[in-house]
Structure formats: structure tokens, C-alpha cells
Amino acid sequence: MSSSADSSTWPLWEVFIRGSRGLSHVHAGSLHAPDATMAIRNARDLYTRRNEGTSVWVVPADAIMASDPDSKGGYFESAQGKSYRHATYYTQSEGVKHL
Amino acid sequence: MSPQNHQHAPLRLADEADAAAARDEAESGQHRFDEIIADDSRIEPRDWMPESYRKSLVRQVSQHAHSEIIGMQPEGNWISRAPSLKRKAILMAKVQDEAGHGLYLYSAAETLGTPREDMYDQLYSGKAKYSSIFNYPARTWADVGAIGWLVDGAAIVNQVPLCRASYGPYGRAMVRICKEESFHQRQGWEILYSLSHGTQEQREMAQAAVDRFYGPALQMFGPPDGDSPNSQQSMAWNIKRFTNDELRQRFVDMIVPQVEALGLTLPDPELKWNEERGHYDFAELDWDEFFAVIKGNGPLSRQRLEHYRSARDEGAWVREAAVAYANRASQEQDRDRAALIGA
Numbered sequence: 001m002s003s004s005a006d007s008s009t010w011p012l013w014e015v016f017i018r019g020s021r022g023l024s025h026v027h028a029g030s031l032h033a034p035d036a037t038m039a040i041r042n043a044r045d046l047y048t049r050r051n052e053g054t055s056v057w058v059v060p061a062d063a064i065m066a067s068d069p070d071s072k073g074g075y076f077e078s079a080q081g082k083s084y085r086h087a088t089y090y091t092q093s094e095g096v097k098h099l
Numbered sequence: 100m101s102p103q104n105h106q107h108a109p110l111r112l113a114d115e116a117d118a119a120a121a122r123d124e125a126e127s128g129q130h131r132f133d134e135i136i137a138d139d140s141r142i143e144p145r146d147w148m149p150e151s152y153r154k155s156l157v158r159q160v161s162q163h164a165h166s167e168i169i170g171m172q173p174e175g176n177w178i179s180r181a182p183s184l185k186r187k188a189i190l191m192a193k194v195q196d197e198a199g200h201g202l203y204l205y206s207a208a209e210t211l212g213t214p215r216e217d218m219y220d221q222l223y224s225g226k227a228k229y230s231s232i233f234n235y236p237a238r239t240w241a242d243v244g245a246i247g248w249l250v251d252g253a254a255i256v257n258q259v260p261l262c263r264a265s266y267g268p269y270g271r272a273m274v275r276i277c278k279e280e281s282f283h284q285r286q287g288w289e290i291l292y293s294l295s296h297g298t299q300e301q302r303e304m305a306q307a308a309v310d311r312f313y314g315p316a317l318q319m320f321g322p323p324d325g326d327s328p329n330s331q332q333s334m335a336w337n338i339k340r341f342t343n344d345e346l347r348q349r350f351v352d353m354i355v356p357q358v359e360a361l362g363l364t365l366p367d368p369e370l371k372w373n374e375e376r377g378h379y380d381f382a383e384l385d386w387d388e389f390f391a392v393i394k395g396n397g398p399l400s401r402q403r404l405e406h407y408r409s410a411r412d413e414g415a416w417v418r419e420a421a422v423a424y425a426n427r428a429s430q431e432q433d434r435d436r437a438a439l440i441g442a
Contacts, residue, residue, distance in 0.1 A: 009216055030206045035425035046199050
């Protein structure tokens, strides 16, 4: 194949962009880069060519822990059936102002 | 499940239990997958998915990525010869976008478990396919305009419905790409507009470029529906939303008024409005040529691949140096840390 350099693969980074001041960083995508400095530069070129960001975070992809997708929703089920956690559950105050 | 968990059970039973567990998982996974597709919701990277869905997506998304990467070449050639500094800057921005689109798509394909290097190697070895359109040369400056207007225009018609593809990362990459692609189409149209409103010679150059790219651009939607075996499955999985012929028709309907605004014509004597269908009728395309180009006999098939290979080979030392630098920096950091702890 092309050369031996291809065996030393650049690690994968996840990229988070702050769209403008006052907003949180949001996942934009991923890229490969040899180190953090290059990852940030590449992220700027790849994900902010049209003023999409005012700040960039890069995180090594293997540093991210995720919930198990195989839990078939069970993991998040405890939030279901608990409508009392929402303001709309309480109806007696209807018509009463500022409540 | 590791064998240690079954130390007391005969190995054969353990294997059977594993197989049964895998079957259960596949069954409930398939059920959940079918539900998500039926709801027109999105499949995400860590979800269970049928192997055929995964394979089909890797093929489609990586081919799409390769097309963006090879697609830099026809226009890249014109950067140094663009007629003004502004045109050069615009063309560089466009070619940089194509590189970016390739990278978004490789990232999406990678989430399906295929390493990036494998995809690069498949393109390098010639095993992977990419859109045939990029095997045609950009002979004149007007061709750069025709590529922007017709090739990127066809790509947009193809890609807008892909923003709703059932695989989340693919759809998200497409949203980003579509936002950037409309500048490509407009700048191409403007190049042709300038030429078609210039001298007689420029006007002829513009018309010749449209004549060259019309057929190949229409073929970008793929073979007619009857000859497109993968389409049906792809539509059942909500990856593809419209058939090749539907998208091709949409594109023709779109470009007829656009070519009129340019003051040029499309090279199809059979092209005419069909009141009954509410669409333009157009002539059958040269499918023999299409399949010949797909098989690697396009005008520039060999040159495109050779150029890709040399760019990759010649850039190898840069990638090696970057890795060496990163390794040394992290070693020095480790040493500094060890020295601090020792102090």
C-alpha cells in the first residue's frame, strides 16, 4: 500500500463548537489529527469555514464514555410516568396569575 | 461472553448458550430496528442494525466521500488559471469545501466501524468506486462553470433528501454539506452567465460546456430505476427517499428555466414540456457510455486515480513527521511529569 506512515494512524477527536457567545459548545463532528494542537487547527478549518464558531473544543474520542444503547430505553425509563415533574401536571392554579 | 464465565459447564453447552444469547439479541435488535425505521426515526452508531444495512451504508457513504475527494481534481486544475484573483479565491473556497465534505462523510462512515485508513486504502487500490462524473475533464474555464451549475446542481437534488437518511451521522453530514453546496451551484451559474453575456467566442464556449456536461450530469442520479437493484432496499431502509428517475426528472424540470435565464440551450432536441405529466420529457441517455465510465474507461479514470495516489504518497512524510512530533511531545511531557513526582 502507499507507505508505512499509514500504519501509524492519527487518533480520532470529537469536535465541539460554540456558535456564539452565550451559547454552549455543541458537537459538530469528528476528525483525525496527530495531537491536540493540530486537532484544534483542523477543527477550525473543517467546521468553521463560514463563521460557525467563536470557540472550539476537541476531545480524544476514546475519552468519551457513553450509556449502553442495548439497555433498550430502560435506562431512561425512570423519567416516564412521572408527569408530576412537569409544571403542566398541576392544574388547580389555572386562571391564577403569575403561577 | 468469555469462557471463564462457564468454567463449570461443558464447553459445548456454553457455546450453545452464547449462540442462543446472540440469537436473542439479534431478534430483539431487529425488532427495535424495524420499529425505528417504521417511525421514520434515526438509527445511531451504537444501535443494533442488520449487517446488510451497515454494509450498504458503508459502501454508499464511503463512495460519496471518495467522490468529494476525487471531485477536487477537475476544478483544482483551474485554480492557477482562473481569470481573476477573485475567481481564484472563489474556486479555492469551493475546492476546500469539497475536501471538507469528504472528511464529514468519512467521519460518518467511520461510525459504522470501518477504519478511515481502510477507506483511503480502498480508494488508493482502485477497489472503491466514486461518482463517474469526475472522470470527465474540465477542458475550458466554461467547464468550471458547467460543473458548478450542473454537477453541483445535480448533487444538491440528490443530497437534499439524504439529509433525512435514517442513519443519523449520514443525515447530519448531509445537512452541513447541503448548506455549503448552494454557493457552489450559484457560482457556477454566474461563470456561465458572464460568458454567455460576453463575446461571441465566450458565448460559444459556455454553450459547448453545457453541451458536454448535460448528459453526464443527468447520469449522476444513477441508472434507470429498472436497472438499479439496490434502490428498493435502500428506500425500504429510509436511506434513499426518491428513485433515480424521480430525482433526474426533478433536476431536468429545475434546469430548463435556468438555462433559459442563461440564454443558452440544453443539447436535447426531444426536450419539451409535457402538459399531461406536468414535467419535461427528455431523451434517453447514453447508458452504454455510463456503464463504460463506471467500469473505469472514463476519459480520465486512470489519471484521477494516479493523481490521488501521488498526492497520498508525496504527503506521507508530512503525516509521519506529525506523528513523530506528537510522540516526542508526549514523551517529554511524561518525563517532565515523572521528574516532578520524583522531586
